[in-house]
Amino acid sequence: MSYNHIKLTRREFLGISLLMPLLSSCKSVQTNLESFEPLPDIRLEDRIKPPGVLNEEQFRARCTGCGVCINVCHVMKYDALTPSSISLSRGISSLVDFGLPYVKNMRDFPCSLCMECPQHCPTGALMPIAKEDVKMGMALIDLGLCFGWNGDVCLSCSKACPLGASVFDFYNGEWGNQPFINERCVGCGLCVKYCPLGGSAIKVVSKRQYEKIRNQYHKNFNMVLKMSMEERYNLVYNKNLPEIMARGRIIEREYR
């Protein structure tokens, strides 16, 4: 294939090449992945702290912002942690958290529970504890988007989970091998990364926020589980599957 038919003067070429970054940034705004989040009703209230935080107040009091955890995470090539900034929507609570490490992008850079940052923290802000005792957050599956709940067998999340079988409950039924994450989840977010659905079907909320929304989430879960065949068929084929198909077309990222 030749591009000889494209005739450009030097000035036009330079103009276009200067405009390209601008255009590409506009494009990234257009795609707006925010609208493809799982569980859109739940807005994240807290930031996900690194593993080893036993008590949030003690964590704030002891962290000096030295950046050992961030750099250790970078040396381990996970790059999950980054210092948190002030956000206007969360006001004063974000000012208190300024500069403290948190897991920003769980879709691309989740924590993998290597437990290196608590081991190296010089101030004891992150305490070296067992993987099972970590309390970063709680992963919630969007039952309307998960393949396992809509007539497929996927199991990607349970395979990615560093804690394995203890975290997942499976409800085998006619609608697939339905995974459910129980409260032993520590919220590392590896399942968020390895979910094959565009925009992921799993959302991680902090333990504090989970206490608030737990009843609502369990009610919804029990309702879907106890549905009759006909209701479920309607739900899956008329509501969920079109949504899943739409998300299949998102080219969201390249695996790193």
Added chain:
Amino acid sequence: MIQPQQIQSNNAVSKSSYLKYNIIRRCIMLIILMLFLLQIVNINILVGSLTGSVFLSYISLLDIFAYLETVFASKTFTILSFISVIPIIILYLFFGRAFCGWICPFDLLFSLNEKMRIFLTKKPSKKLVNNKKTISFLIAFFFLTMSALISIPVFTNYLSHLTNLYRAITLGYFAFMDLPFEISVFLFSFGMLLSFIVFDLFSPRLWCKVICPVGRTYGVFNKVSILTIKRDTKTCIQCRACDDVCYMEIKPSNKEAIRDMDCIMCGRCIDTCSKITQSMNFRLWRK
């Protein structure tokens, strides 16, 4: 009294040793900065920043003022953080306030400012100069009480020059490599860095002399440190060249052993003195 001719001969001998300590000092400063920069290309000899770091992935080190702030903020004692302060305390029990002169990268930045400073310098008021020790202790205690009140290490987490320098470097690299980072934190740290440099342009070393509580904490070690700068009163000709070059303006020419809390052990007085007489040098305690 030494005859002028004698001085001349001394001068000829010591030309090779001119700026000896200054060059060693700069080399050590750059080596430590390099070791910290190597962590971003996954060579982990020193990981972290000058506030707190991990040496060879086993020995954790923590700045003494940062330790004090965390103790005041958390109001508890943890053996973990105490273990990481011990190597630093031992190091500076030997070297005194050598951190400021030999390790802190801001000494390098501030001395780069020196040439531009000529037309901008404003002399600090006399009141400030006379009471600088009291004021700087008050500032350090202010930060400690603030961190005790709001349970956050205020200085180390928000305002510290060391934290902000390394945060800016790391986040700049993260931005370059398209890794997750917050642009506002980067801009804040970078802005703080710029403001330190601009502040230093107008008031030379005022940060080191009066404000910086990190250096103030290390300064206390000057009183008990094993290594000190001593002036040989027999050979000294009272030329006061050392007073002129001293960054911290502590007037070494009227002290025998420099146990001043402001001395940063930079050795500039020794270098200058070696041009004229060799009456000043680093000496071990009681020697």
